[in-house]
Amino acid sequence: MVDVQKIELDILGQVCPACLLVVLREMNTHRKRLKSGEAQLVIKTDHRDTTRTIPESARKMGYDVEVRNLEGYYEITIGQR
Amino acid sequence: MKSPSGKGDRAGRGAPAARKKVGEPAARGRRGTESARYAHYIREKTNQLLQVMGTEPLRPEEFDDRELLNLDPIGIIAGSLEQVFEYLNETIANLSEARDEMQAIFDATGVGISIIDQDFSIVKCNEKQRELLVDKQLADVSGRFCYEVYCLKNGPGLDCPAVDTFATGRPVVVNEVRKKGKYFQLVTTPFARDAAGRVTRVIEVALDITARKKAEEEERRQRGYYLAEKSKLASVLQSLSEGLLVTDSRNRIISVNGAALQILDLSQKQVREQRIEELFLDCPAEAKIMFDGTAPHAFQNVEIPFRGENRDLLLTVNSTPLTDVRGTVTGRVFTFRDITEEKRRQEVYHRTEKLAAVGQLSAGIAHELNTPLGSILGYARLLLKGDNLLAEQKERLAIIAEQAKKSGGIIRELLDFSRLSTQAPSRGASCDLNQVVTEAIRILRAEFDKQEIAVTFALSPLSPVAADPKRLEQVVVNMLLNSAQAIGSGGEVEIATLLQSDEVQVRISDSGPGIPVENLSRIFDPFFTTKPAGKGTGLGLSICAGIISDYGGAIDARNSPGGGAVFTITLPLPGEAHAG
Numbered sequence: 001m002v003d004v005q006k007i008e009l010d011i012l013g014q015v016c017p018a019c020l021l022v023v024l025r026e027m028n029t030h031r032k033r034l035k036s037g038e039a040q041l042v043i044k045t046d047h048r049d050t051t052r053t054i055p056e057s058a059r060k061m062g063y064d065v066e067v068r069n070l071e072g073y074y075e076i077t078i079g080q081r
Numbered sequence: 082m083k084s085p086s087g088k089g090d091r092a093g094r095g096a097p098a099a100r101k102k103v104g105e106p107a108a109r110g111r112r113g114t115e116s117a118r119y120a121h122y123i124r125e126k127t128n129q130l131l132q133v134m135g136t137e138p139l140r141p142e143e144f145d146d147r148e149l150l151n152l153d154p155i156g157i158i159a160g161s162l163e164q165v166f167e168y169l170n171e172t173i174a175n176l177s178e179a180r181d182e183m184q185a186i187f188d189a190t191g192v193g194i195s196i197i198d199q200d201f202s203i204v205k206c207n208e209k210q211r212e213l214l215v216d217k218q219l220a221d222v223s224g225r226f227c228y229e230v231y232c233l234k235n236g237p238g239l240d241c242p243a244v245d246t247f248a249t250g251r252p253v254v255v256n257e258v259r260k261k262g263k264y265f266q267l268v269t270t271p272f273a274r275d276a277a278g279r280v281t282r283v284i285e286v287a288l289d290i291t292a293r294k295k296a297e298e299e300e301r302r303q304r305g306y307y308l309a310e311k312s313k314l315a316s317v318l319q320s321l322s323e324g325l326l327v328t329d330s331r332n333r334i335i336s337v338n339g340a341a342l343q344i345l346d347l348s349q350k351q352v353r354e355q356r357i358e359e360l361f362l363d364c365p366a367e368a369k370i371m372f373d374g375t376a377p378h379a380f381q382n383v384e385i386p387f388r389g390e391n392r393d394l395l396l397t398v399n400s401t402p403l404t405d406v407r408g409t410v411t412g413r414v415f416t417f418r419d420i421t422e423e424k425r426r427q428e429v430y431h432r433t434e435k436l437a438a439v440g441q442l443s444a445g446i447a448h449e450l451n452t453p454l455g456s457i458l459g460y461a462r463l464l465l466k467g468d469n470l471l472a473e474q475k476e477r478l479a480i481i482a483e484q485a486k487k488s489g490g491i492i493r494e495l496l497d498f499s500r501l502s503t504q505a506p507s508r509g510a511s512c513d514l515n516q517v518v519t520e521a522i523r524i525l526r527a528e529f530d531k532q533e534i535a536v537t538f539a540l541s542p543l544s545p546v547a548a549d550p551k552r553l554e555q556v557v558v559n560m561l562l563n564s565a566q567a568i569g570s571g572g573e574v575e576i577a578t579l580l581q582s583d584e585v586q587v588r589i590s591d592s593g594p595g596i597p598v599e600n601l602s603r604i605f606d607p608f609f610t611t612k613p614a615g616k617g618t619g620l621g622l623s624i625c626a627g628i629i630s631d632y633g634g635a636i637d638a639r640n641s642p643g644g645g646a647v648f649t650i651t652l653p654l655p656g657e658a659h660a661g
Contacts, residue, residue, distance in 0.1 A: 017136040018143040021127075021154050024134075028160035053136040061161060062168030 004079065005039040012073055016049045023054050027061070027078065034063065040079035051076065120146030127154040134158060193265075193287035196272060197227050197243055204282060213289055214260060227285070232260055242269040246283045250274075257290070264294040324396075326415040327403070332356045332374040335412070344396070344419045346389050357415070363388050371400045375410050378402070384420070395421045425637075429630050432605055436627045439607040444499030447492045454492065458485040494620055512550040514585055514652070515540045518576055521557040525565070532570050539577035543585050546652045548632045556625040560589055560636075560648055563621060566612075567593030567646065584634075587650040595640040604638055 009026050011019045026041055033039035043054065051074050055065040058078045066077040127149070128138035144152065187194060193210030195203055203222045206215070214231045215222055228234045228241070237244050242253035246269040255267045266288040273282040318325055324341030326334050337352045345352070345360075352360065358372045364385045371380045380400040387394040398417040402410045461482035465475060522529075522536060529536055564574050572592040579586040596604060603609050605626040610619030626636050634652035641647045 015140075015143070017131045017134075017139055020131070020134065020136050021152060021157055024161040025152070025157045027164070028157060031160075031164060049136075053134075057134050057136075057161065057165075060168065061164040062171065 004037065005033070007033075007039050007041050009041060009043045011050075012044055012046050014045070015047045016053055019045060019047060019050045020053050020057065023050075023076075023078075024057065027058065027063075034079055037080035040077055043076040043078070044073050045076065046073045048074075050074070054078075117146060120150055123155065124149060127158070130155065130158040130162075134161065191288075193289070195227060195231075195285045195287075196282055197285055198282050199247055199280070201227050201237055201243065203227050203230060210287060213263065213265075213287060242267050243283050243285055245269070246271055247280050250278070250280050257294075263289060263291040266290050321416075324415075324417045324419075326352070326357065326417075327412060328357050328372075328374055328415070329412040330374045330410065332358060332372060334360070341417070344394070344417070345387060346391060357413075361385055361387060368398075371398065371415075372413075374412060376402065376413075377410055393421075394419050395424050425635055429635055432623075432626055432630065436607060436623060436630075439623075440499040443495040447495040447499065450488070451492050451496075454485055454488050458482055458489065461485060491618060494618055494624075497624065510547065510549045511545045512548045512553055513545050514543050514553065514578055514587055517550055517553045517557055518578060518587060521554055521561055522576070524554075524558055525561050528562070528565060529574070532565055532568065532572075534565055534568055534571070535573045537573065537575045539575065541578050541580055543578055543580050544654055546585055546632070547655045548652065552628050556628050556650065557587065557589075559621045559625050560650070564589055564591035564593060564646070564648075567591055569593075584651050584653050586652075589648045589650075590641060590645060592645045595644060596638060596646050598640075601638060601640075605636065 007026065007030055009023065011022055014022065023041070023043055027034060030039055030041065034041060043050075045051070045054075051067050054076050055067060058065045063078045064081045068075045068077075124139060124146070131138060131154075139149070139154075188208040190207065190209060193207065193213045195206040195210050198204055202224050203226075206222055211222070216230075219225075219230065222230050227243070228237050232238060232241075240255060240258050242255045245251075245253040250271055252268065252270045258265045258267050268286045268288075269283045270286075271280040271282075272284045273280070275281050318336075318338045321338055321340055324344045325336075325338040326341055327336035329335050334352050334355050334357055337349065342349060342352065358364070358369060361372070364372075368383050368385050370376065371383055379402065380398070383398045383400070385396055385398055387396050396417045397420045398415055400413050400415045403412040403414055405411050461478050464470070465478045465482065470478070518538070518540065522538075561574065561576075568574070568591055574592075575588075575590045577586075577588045577590075579588065600609075600611065605622050606619075607623040608619040609623075612619075622636075629636050629650055629652065632652055634650065637649045637651070639647055
């Protein structure tokens, strides 16, 4: 099995829609690797709204999204299954 | 707070205000104003696009203008939208492909499928449904009422499963519906519902079961025909006067008709499942080939004996192989007739014919020889009376006279024989056979004592027969003498009389050596004798058979299983005389 590269994005303390723009920018930057499943974007956020806006946008773009509620923050993973 | 780059560099929320410097030159001031307008414009467009993306507008404290312009939000969102569109296009292509696949499956399936809405109008139907139930002239059925198009009715029928599915919301199966001369199995399933959960569309699946239905009907028809034919055949077989037996390939009797049971005097139970060769144990070896269950040949008019419990029979049998559709022999059919009586009559007829011919010949010869023999005997006796004869001459003349006398005896027998053969018998007389037998024994008592032959009787009460007692006595004496001659010295003779329903019998059994099988059919022939030349004329049994035959009876000769010969004289009771 090929190891999937994790691209980490820490946006703790930021709120929507700024976080969304930042995440979208990262998704555009790493588009090919994310689409091919070579890499996953792992976002750390403590802004609850982003757990709705980011997955919604990412899904519209054809990505699989997983949101985990960790201690004190959320981890959103975007990639291809 | 971290910077929008996420790299951790801080950007204060109040940054745009904090970074503005007071007292810049006018040009810079204008550029600044333009830049602010540009930034404002970008912020507005960004907010619009963010709304498209489903999030809220930027708050002023989030980015100052420079940060916003540096971030290139429209570029970011455009890039994202590009991905969204790309994904949408992929999805549309996939859906289109899936729709084409579904349509192909929808059309290629072997069952008719329709989507029907709640007012019973057809939303869609597949090619099979069109082929099964839609008139060829009808180009498009969408929007038309299903009951009009499929059932040629003015409204949904009582047997329509869609009515039930709309009413109950549950799938419904109807096993047999007739539409346009065809038979269908129908299944309706809810397909779409409104907000209240009511079924708004159903899928109706129609499976054409016409071929199956017709096959079932054909099978029923064929079965009926087969049963009728079977019953007809059984009636024909039962009504046959000929006996019929059917065997399987292992020679076991699997079918038997009433005539067969009647002829063989057996029950169904005694015959069924028995091997056919066990039924005809006395069948000669050359006829046994007929019982080979796998032999492909047919056999015609094979005569075989059958030893019954009460009487022995002679049967004529035809046998044909039974074959299946592939021509394999699966058994045999045997048909047979009882020819015992027919055969006996034939024998009597032939014997009578033979006797008549020999009788006529004998009469001629006897008549021609009688006169010269009389002269020979007369002159021989006359000469014997002379006194001048030498002893030797007298002796020779005595021999001539003796031999002439003996010849005269033979001629008398011949004349008796010829009279028997040519004269009609006297039928008027009434005769008690028991008396005849008693008288015959009395005549022969001395002879039997001389030969040390013990005689036993078993005389049953008999009805009288229409015959001349003297002639019958001649027969019984002749036959008893025949037995005594066969025994020679020391033995037994048993005489029994028996009353049957329509005939009487005299049975004479002896303890002699029996009759050689090859002679059995010839012993009643005239001039047939096993005695040395000059010791017998071979006319005795012929004459007996002739007399009995004259009275419509018969003499049967056979060997007893325990040894010795058994002669049975059968005579009909008055009114039962055989035509032959």
